[in-house]
Amino acid sequence: MTDYFKYLLSPAILSLHAWGMWMGGNYTWIGLAALVGVLCFDAFLPRDYSMRDQRYVRIYDVICAMTVLASFGNIFFYAWLVGSGHFETTASSIGAFVSMVFIGFVIGAPPVHELFHREEFVLRWLGRTGQCLIYDPWREITHVVTHHMRVATPDDPDYARRGDTVYGHILRTFPGQWKEAYHLEKMMWTKRGRKWFDPRNAWVYKAATLVIFTGILYALGGLLGTVLAILSLLLGPRMMLEVFNYVNHYGLISATPGRFEKHHTWNHISPLTRILALEITNHAGHHEDSYKPFYKLEPDTNGPVQPQFLLVVLLAFVPPLFFMMIKPLLKHWDQHYASPQEREIARRENERAGWHELNQPDPVNDLPPGIWRVAEA
Amino acid sequence: MLKQKAPSAATRADLCRITVRGKDGSEDVFDIRRNDLLLKAAIDQGIEYPHNCRVGVCGTCKTRLISGRVSPMVDLALSPLKNAEIEAGFVLACQAKVRGDLVVEVKLGHHTMLPVTTVSARVSRWRKLPGEVIDLRLALDTPVHFHAGQYATIAESGSFTRRSYSFYDAPPMDNGAPASEVGFLVKRLPGGRFSEWLFAEDRSGTKFWMEAPFGVMGVDEYDRDGLCVAGGTGIAPILSIVADRLRRSTTAKFTIVLGVRSATDTFAEPYLRALVDQAPDRVRVVTILSHEPEGSTWAGPRGLVTEALGPELGLDFAQVSAFICGNLGMVEAVERKLIGLGVAEERIHADKFIPSGTP
Numbered sequence A: 001m002t003d004y005f006k007y008l009l010s011p012a013i014l015s016l017h018a019w020g021m022w023m024g025g026n027y028t029w030i031g032l033a034a035l036v037g038v039l040c041f042d043a044f045l046p047r048d049y050s051m052r053d054q055r056y057v058r059i060y061d062v063i064c065a066m067t068v069l070a071s072f073g074n075i076f077f078y079a080w081l082v083g084s085g086h087f088e089t090t091a092s093s094i095g096a097f098v099s100m101v102f103i104g105f106v107i108g109a110p111p112v113h114e115l116f117h118r119e120e121f122v123l124r125w126l127g128r129t130g131q132c133l134i135y136d137p138w139r140e141i142t143h144v145v146t147h148h149m150r151v152a153t154p155d156d157p158d159y160a161r162r163g164d165t166v167y168g169h170i171l172r173t174f175p176g177q178w179k180e181a182y183h184l185e186k187m188m189w190t191k192r193g194r195k196w197f198d199p200r201n202a203w204v205y206k207a208a209t210l211v212i213f214t215g216i217l218y219a220l221g222g223l224l225g226t227v228l229a230i231l232s233l234l235l236g237p238r239m240m241l242e243v244f245n246y247v248n249h250y251g252l253i254s255a256t257p258g259r260f261e262k263h264h265t266w267n268h269i270s271p272l273t274r275i276l277a278l279e280i281t282n283h284a285g286h287h288e289d290s291y292k293p294f295y296k297l298e299p300d301t302n303g304p305v306q307p308q309f310l311l312v313v314l315l316a317f318v319p320p321l322f323f324m325m326i327k328p329l330l331k332h333w334d335q336h337y338a339s340p341q342e343r344e345i346a347r348r349e350n351e352r353a354g355w356h357e358l359n360q361p362d363p364v365n366d367l368p369p370g371i372w373r374v375a376e377a
Numbered sequence B: 001m002l003k004q005k006a007p008s009a010a011t012r013a014d015l016c017r018i019t020v021r022g023k024d025g026s027e028d029v030f031d032i033r034r035n036d037l038l039l040k041a042a043i044d045q046g047i048e049y050p051h052n053c054r055v056g057v058c059g060t061c062k063t064r065l066i067s068g069r070v071s072p073m074v075d076l077a078l079s080p081l082k083n084a085e086i087e088a089g090f091v092l093a094c095q096a097k098v099r100g101d102l103v104v105e106v107k108l109g110h111h112t113m114l115p116v117t118t119v120s121a122r123v124s125r126w127r128k129l130p131g132e133v134i135d136l137r138l139a140l141d142t143p144v145h146f147h148a149g150q151y152a153t154i155a156e157s158g159s160f161t162r163r164s165y166s167f168y169d170a171p172p173m174d175n176g177a178p179a180s181e182v183g184f185l186v187k188r189l190p191g192g193r194f195s196e197w198l199f200a201e202d203r204s205g206t207k208f209w210m211e212a213p214f215g216v217m218g219v220d221e222y223d224r225d226g227l228c229v230a231g232g233t234g235i236a237p238i239l240s241i242v243a244d245r246l247r248r249s250t251t252a253k254f255t256i257v258l259g260v261r262s263a264t265d266t267f268a269e270p271y272l273r274a275l276v277d278q279a280p281d282r283v284r285v286v287t288i289l290s291h292e293p294e295g296s297t298w299a300g301p302r303g304l305v306t307e308a309l310g311p312e313l314g315l316d317f318a319q320v321s322a323f324i325c326g327n328l329g330m331v332e333a334v335e336r337k338l339i340g341l342g343v344a345e346e347r348i349h350a351d352k353f354i355p356s357g358t359p
């Protein structure tokens, strides 16, 4: 039974954060502190390959939907607090803002992603509308179509090649996604024989949702409340999602675009990350069947694993450190996971990145085989 | 032909029963696991389900859903299906997750399905032909089986760029033997990532990877006369099909209608001549030019390839098998024309050269 309650961790942190903001002063940092505390603690826990209890799966859905609704409540609450001049000191303003940024990313974004992949109408609708929480209702289309089809090839705008820094990736990925989203939306209205402004087009609906969402923020928080709330969403979930994409398939190579294989993704399977991120870091299962709900995802017991999630995300912002971390892992992947064809592409990618040492086997210093395999019990 | 191989881990409750109705009233039944992709699961069981790209871009696996529920992986409006087809209940089998028992309408092939393999190869011939075409031959490190009219997906070693090309060879003579060398006709597409790379310099000796065989184009009774219509390098699978059928039947006759731009686009000539030499009284070639300058010495027909199709060919359209290959617009136009001339829909076999890479 405990499996179900694990996922209450996210709403719990969210509530704590709301309480902190309400208390004001230095309490506004409490949400961030709780989040970072949990993730730091997680870094010391062993990997968790367990499956979730499957008896009362509706409970999972309810918790997930609740988390989306609570995240809406949270951003509205923040806008209102800002608008009513609740944060008196600079420290409290900064604390609330920074907490919003990180909580919006770690707690707000995963259930939105989870639900827009779902088939049930109500859940999918909530997921789609929930994209207001990343202030970009268009994110879903390139994610579901382009990313899932072309993962681990340069034709996927969400993919970072070897040698790419997170900053370069962010500059490339946004225009790539916009171009792709426009192309796909246009295809849909052309196919259905509609004009671009037809109210039945998905993009019109999305734009309307965003306008309404912004309107509510404005009604609650005035100009300042709206601006800070939106900024927290853009700097938080919206941007950090790209950081997540950056690390999650970093440098891996698929020679079979359109046909995902489990070694085409990294995984983060430490226990608390799995819970907070709604298993999205347990990534192989999600790509194998993107309709599969989070509680059914099976951790890949032999899949590529990166160090703990928080650590990797922080390292990403310091490219030399990130490269130092990822290079031996990529070399290991090339040697033990890539297909012969993928290994040849990897060779060329290594040269392109100037990482020639990855093409030189070094039996003494290379990571030993089997580092990602779960020890047989 | 349907070997029932229930996946071992699946229990009865996990299995969905798929009933396939053909337009001719035939009915095939097989089981697949719930939540599997319809096309992939069928192919894995050795069922010859029509398909090409397997990633939702070619439309070959178009299937009419009569009853039951599937979930498409992407919005069908983003697929090659037309809006009217979507509304009429068509889905793409390669994109359809099976959610329960289904009744579908699609034409299954009844040949042996060949396993798809990935093999390494080296370029054994790289030859520029008139009309911006390259004859590319690959010597395969591991021989591969294929049927006439099928295609392969190839990529240069070390490159992410993969593209599909049809074999122009017939499968090896002795029935059942794999081919150790295969050939493709690659048209240069201005700005095209793969074809421009291939044209840039002699690629002899370059290592390639090839995944094959794909496609189900060349199926029909061997003794039927064939009407083959090709646009440009669409002639490749036609060469394969005609050469194969000339060997398998002693009576079938073939009319090949080839559309190219101008009289200088003679890339296909030696291959066609070889076919005619093989059976002079059974193979006839009509070339039609779409962009030949006025007043040139060309005495043959001019216009789009559809304009060469008509009673003047002297064929019994109700009896022929038709094989069409070329770009999407050309194939669709030819299909419409042939149906108008009385060719039976189930005897029209088409392969569309849609862009096989990603933009």
Ligand SMILES: Cc1cc2nc3c(=O)[nH]c(=O)nc-3n(C[C@H](O)[C@H](O)[C@H](O)COP(=O)(O)OP(=O)(O)OC[C@H]3O[C@@H](n4cnc5c(N)ncnc54)[C@H](O)[C@@H]3O)c2cc1C
Pocket: B052, B058, B151, B163, B164, B165, B166, B167, B184, B185, B186, B187, B188, B189, B190, B191, B192, B193, B194, B195, B196, B215, B233, B234, B236, B237, B327, B351, B352, B353, B354, B355, B356, B357, B358, B359
């Ligand atoms: C089943 C199948 C079999 C094929 N067989 C052959 C064959 O035997 N010989 C052959 O020459 N080609 C064949 N093709 C097409 C081939 O796979 C490539 O798409 C083509 O060679 C272009 O690749 P590229 O990398 O040069 O161009 P890309 O870089 O992929 O394309 C550049 C631009 O041209 C457009 N484009 C791409 N392909 C086409 C096309 N076919 N028609 C019109 N516009 C296009 C693209 O949309 C893009 O804008 C086949 C395709 C399929 C699906």
Ligand code: FES
Pocket: B050, B051, B052, B053, B054, B055, B056, B057, B058, B059, B060, B061, B062, B092, B093, B094, B095
């Ligand atoms: S095989 Fe399904 S669309 Fe190509």
